[in-house]
Amino acid sequence: MSARSRSLAVAMAAASALALSACGGGGGGGGADSDEAIPIGIIADLTGATGDVGKPYNEGMLAYVDWRNGEDGIEGRQIDAMSNDYAYEVPQAEQLYKQYVNDGVVAIQGWGTGDTEALSGSVARDELPFISGSFAEPLTDPEEAPYNFIIAPTYSDQMRIALDWISEDSGGKSEVAVFHNDSPFGEAPVADGQKWIDEESLDLGYEAYPMPSGSQNFVGLLSQAKKQGAKYVVIQNVASPAALVAKDIAAQNLDMKIVCLNWCANELFIDSAGAKAAEGHLLVQPFAPMAADKEGHQDLKEYAEANDLDPATLGTSWVQGWYAMHVMAEGIEAALKNGDDLTGPAIREALETMGPIETGGVVGNGTVEFSGDSHRGSTATGIYRAEDGKMVEIEAGASL
Amino acid sequence: MAATATGIHHRSYTSELRLRATRAEYLRLGLMTVLLLVLPFVLDNFWLSQANLILIAVIGAVGLNILVGYTGQISLGQGGFLAVGAYSSAILSDRIGLPTPLAIIAAVLLTAAVGTFFGLPGLRLKGLYLAIATLASQMIIEFVIRRWDWLTLDQGYLNVERLNLFGFQIGGRQVFEQQWYWVLLLLAGLTVLTARNLFRTGLGRSFMAVRDQDIAAEAIGVNIPRAKLTAFAVSSGFVGLAGALTAHYSEVVSWEKFTLDVSILYLAMIIVGGLGSIAGAVYGAIFMTLLPELIRQLSLGLGDTLPFLADQLPAVRNAVFGLVIILFLILEPRGLDRIWQRIKDYFRFWPFRY
Numbered sequence: 001m002s003a004r005s006r007s008l009a010v011a012m013a014a015a016s017a018l019a020l021s022a023c024g025g026g027g028g029g030g031g032a033d034s035d036e037a038i039p040i041g042i043i044a045d046l047t048g049a050t051g052d053v054g055k056p057y058n059e060g061m062l063a064y065v066d067w068r069n070g071e072d073g074i075e076g077r078q079i080d081a082m083s084n085d086y087a088y089e090v091p092q093a094e095q096l097y098k099q100y101v102n103d104g105v106v107a108i109q110g111w112g113t114g115d116t117e118a119l120s121g122s123v124a125r126d127e128l129p130f131i132s133g134s135f136a137e138p139l140t141d142p143e144e145a146p147y148n149f150i151i152a153p154t155y156s157d158q159m160r161i162a163l164d165w166i167s168e169d170s171g172g173k174s175e176v177a178v179f180h181n182d183s184p185f186g187e188a189p190v191a192d193g194q195k196w197i198d199e200e201s202l203d204l205g206y207e208a209y210p211m212p213s214g215s216q217n218f219v220g221l222l223s224q225a226k227k228q229g230a231k232y233v234v235i236q237n238v239a240s241p242a243a244l245v246a247k248d249i250a251a252q253n254l255d256m257k258i259v260c261l262n263w264c265a266n267e268l269f270i271d272s273a274g275a276k277a278a279e280g281h282l283l284v285q286p287f288a289p290m291a292a293d294k295e296g297h298q299d300l301k302e303y304a305e306a307n308d309l310d311p312a313t314l315g316t317s318w319v320q321g322w323y324a325m326h327v328m329a330e331g332i333e334a335a336l337k338n339g340d341d342l343t344g345p346a347i348r349e350a351l352e353t354m355g356p357i358e359t360g361g362v363v364g365n366g367t368v369e370f371s372g373d374s375h376r377g378s379t380a381t382g383i384y385r386a387e388d389g390k391m392v393e394i395e396a397g398a399s400l
Numbered sequence: 401m402a403a404t405a406t407g408i409h410h411r412s413y414t415s416e417l418r419l420r421a422t423r424a425e426y427l428r429l430g431l432m433t434v435l436l437l438v439l440p441f442v443l444d445n446f447w448l449s450q451a452n453l454i455l456i457a458v459i460g461a462v463g464l465n466i467l468v469g470y471t472g473q474i475s476l477g478q479g480g481f482l483a484v485g486a487y488s489s490a491i492l493s494d495r496i497g498l499p500t501p502l503a504i505i506a507a508v509l510l511t512a513a514v515g516t517f518f519g520l521p522g523l524r525l526k527g528l529y530l531a532i533a534t535l536a537s538q539m540i541i542e543f544v545i546r547r548w549d550w551l552t553l554d555q556g557y558l559n560v561e562r563l564n565l566f567g568f569q570i571g572g573r574q575v576f577e578q579q580w581y582w583v584l585l586l587l588a589g590l591t592v593l594t595a596r597n598l599f600r601t602g603l604g605r606s607f608m609a610v611r612d613q614d615i616a617a618e619a620i621g622v623n624i625p626r627a628k629l630t631a632f633a634v635s636s637g638f639v640g641l642a643g644a645l646t647a648h649y650s651e652v653v654s655w656e657k658f659t660l661d662v663s664i665l666y667l668a669m670i671i672v673g674g675l676g677s678i679a680g681a682v683y684g685a686i687f688m689t690l691l692p693e694l695i696r697q698l699s700l701g702l703g704d705t706l707p708f709l710a711d712q713l714p715a716v717r718n719a720v721f722g723l724v725i726i727l728f729l730i731l732e733p734r735g736l737d738r739i740w741q742r743i744k745d746y747f748r749f750w751p752f753r754y
Contacts, residue, residue, distance in 0.1 A: 046711075047714050085714060086714075087714035089714075090654065090656040091657060092692075092714070095692075099446050101446075102445045102446035122650075125562065125572065125573075138555065184556045184656075
C-alpha cells in the first residue's frame with residue numbers, strides 16, 4: 001500500500017469514527033422512580049413443548065396484572081408487564097433475559113426448569129428476583145440460587161407426597177413406574193423419589209422411564225412398566241402427553257393408576273384424555289382449581305365475569321399464573337412499603353422478611369412464605385381425583 | 401477460491417503474497433476497524449450482547465468452514481464439539497482450579513483430540529456416509545453430557561464463575577457486555593487471521609486439494625489421511641474455543657445449548673455465508689445470529705397489523721430460517737460472500753461487464 005492510500009485509510013477511519021460516535025445511544029435502563037410503571041419481564045412458553053399449560057399460565061399472569069392495575073396498581077404505581085414467547089428453547093430464554101435486563105426490569109417471571117436453571121447464575125449476579133413455573137428443588141436454596149423463588153412445594157416434595165400416598169393406598173407394597181419428560185424439568189424429582197423410598201424404607205419398587213418427545217402413543221413404555229409389575233404410574237410431564245398415557249392405559253385395559261404431578265394435574269389432562277379414560281386417576285396439584293372454590297378464587301371470578309370469561313373454564317394453570325404474579329406483586333408492595341427504592345435486592349429482602357403471603361387457601365395450605373434460609377414458598381399440596389370429568393379434592397394441604 | 405483477483409497485476413512476489421492488494425481493500429479494512437472499535441460506544445447492552453454472540457459464532461463458523469468448506473468433509477457434529485469445549489473449560493477452571501486462560505487452551509486441545517477421534521471415519525467415508533458418522537458423534541457427545549451425572553455433580557447444569565483473565569475480573573451488569581466485547585473481538589480477530597493465513601500454507605492448500613480431488617491430491621504427494629485428520633483437529637480446535645467462550649460468557653453450561661439444532665444452525669451459517677470462504681463464515685455468523693432477532697423486532701413492529709406474526713413468532717422464525725436456506729441454495733449457492741464479490745466486481749469493472 002502506498003503512503004497516500006494508507007493516509008487515506010486513516011483519514012476515512014477517523015471521519016467515520018466521529019460520525020458513528022455522533023450517533024450516540026447507550027444503555028437502556030428505565031429507573032424505578034416513584035410514579036413510574038413497574039417493569040416486569042415475562043419469559044413465556046406459548047408455542048413450545050410445554051405450551052399447553054404455558055399459555056394459560058401466561059394468560060393468568062397478564063390477567064392478574066390487568067386486575068391489579070385496575071385496583072390502582074401497587075402503591076399507586078401501575079405494573080408494566082412485558083411478555084414474550086420463548087418456545088421452551090433455552091437460547092431464546094437467554095436472549096429475552098438480556099433484553100429485559102437492558103429494558104431495566106425490576107423482576108422476572110420465568111417458566112421452564114432448563115432455562116430457569118440456566119439463568120439462575122445471571123439473575124444472582126444481576127440481582128433480579130426471579131419466580132418461575134419451575135419447582136425444581138435446587139432453586140429453593142438461597143446459597144445456590146439467591147434470587148430464585150419457588151411459590152409452591154417443589155417437584156421433589158410433590159413426588160415424596162405422591163410416594164407416601166401410593167404406599168398407603170397400596171397397603172404398603174407396590175411397584176411404581178415414573179414416566180417423565182426427557183428434560184431437566186422431567187428429571188428434577190426422579191432421583192429424590194428414589195432417595196425418599198430409601199430414607200423412609202418404603203416397600204416400593206421404583207423405575208424411571210423418559211418419555212420420548214413427540215410420541216403418538218406410549219404403549220411401548222407401558223409394556224415396560226407392565227413387565228416391571230407397576231400398579232402406579234407417576235407422571236412428571238405436561239398435560240397432553242399424560243393424557244395420551246391415560247388413553248393408552250384405558251385402551252390396553254391395564255390395571256394401572258396414574259399419579260400426575262403439578263403440570264399434568266389439571267383439567268386439561270382430564271379433557272384431553274376424556275372423562276372415561278381419566279376416571280380414577282390421581283392429581284397432585286398444589287394450586288386449588290376453580291372447582292375447589294376457595295376464598296382466594298373470589299378475585300379471579302370477579303375479574304373473569306367483568307371480562308366476559310366463564311370462571312368455570314379457567315384452568316389450574318391459569319390460576320397458577322395469577323398467583324405467581326400475586327406473590328411477586330406482594331413482594332414488590334412490601335418493598336415499597338418498607339420505603340426502599342425498587343431494586344432487586346430490596347424486593348428479595350421484602351420477600352424473605354415479609355412473613356406469610358395470604359392466598360386464600362389456593363396455594364399449598366393457604367400461605368406462601370420465604371425466609372433468608374429457604375426460598376421454598378410452601379411444602380403442602382392438594383390431592384385430587386378425576387371423577388366424572390372433574391377434579392375432586394380428596395385431601396387439601398397434604399404435606400410430609 | 402482464486403489466489404488473486406482478476407484484473408490485478410503484481411510486479412513482485414511480495415506484492416502477490418499480500419492479503420490485501422488494492423487501495424479499496426485497505427479502505428474497507430479501515431472502515432471496518434473503526435466500526436468495530438466504535439460499536440461498544442454506540443450500541444446499548446442488548447445489541448452489544450448480540451454482537452458478542454456473533455463474535456462467538458464467528459469463531460465456531462470459521463472452524464466449521466475449515467472442515468466443510470475447505471476440506472470437503474461434511475460434519476453434523478458441531479453442537480457436540482461446542483459442548484466438549486464448554487464442559488471441559490468450565491470443569492477445568494471452576495472445579496479443578498486451572499487459571500481460565502489455561503483451561504480454555506486445554507479445552508481447545510481436548511476438543512481437537514475428540515474431533516480427530518470422531519474424524520477417523522472420514523478416512524473411509526465420504527459425503528452422506530460421513531455426515532451420518534458425524535451425526536453419531538453429536539448423539540454420543542449429547543448422550544454423555546446428559547447422562548454422565550458426575551460432569552455436573554448431579555446438578556444437571558454447571559454454573560461458571562465470572563471470567564477472570566490474568567487478575568482482571570469482568571464487571572457487573574453495566575460493563576459486562578462491553579468488557580466481553582473486547583475479549584471476544586480480539587479472539588475472533590485472531591481466529592479469522594489465523595484461518596485466513598492457514599490457507600496460504602502448504603497444509604491449508606493440502607486441505608483444499610483433498611476437497612477438490614482427493615485422488616489427484618494423493619498423486620501429487622498429499623498425505624490424505626493426515627490432511628483429513630489434521631483438518632478435523634484444526635476445525636474442532638476452533639469450535640472448542642467457541643464452546644469454551646460460550647461457557648464463560650453465558651456463565652452456565654447445560655446440554656440444552658448443544659443439541660443437533662445448533663449443528664444445523666452452524667451448517668446454515670456457512671452455507672448462507674459461503675462455503676470455502678473465511679469472510680463467508682463471518683457474514684453467515686452475523687446473518688444467522690441476527691436473523692431471529694430481526695424477525696422478532698419486525699413482528700413486534702407489525703404486531704398490530706399482522707397479529708399472526710407476533711402470535712406464532714417461533715414458528716414464523718423457523719419458517720423464515722428454512723426459507724432463507726432454500727433461497728440461498730437456489731439463488732446463490734456460494735452465499736453472501738459471492739454476492740459481495742459480485743457487487744465489488746460490478747464497481748471495479750464498471751462500465752464494462754467483465
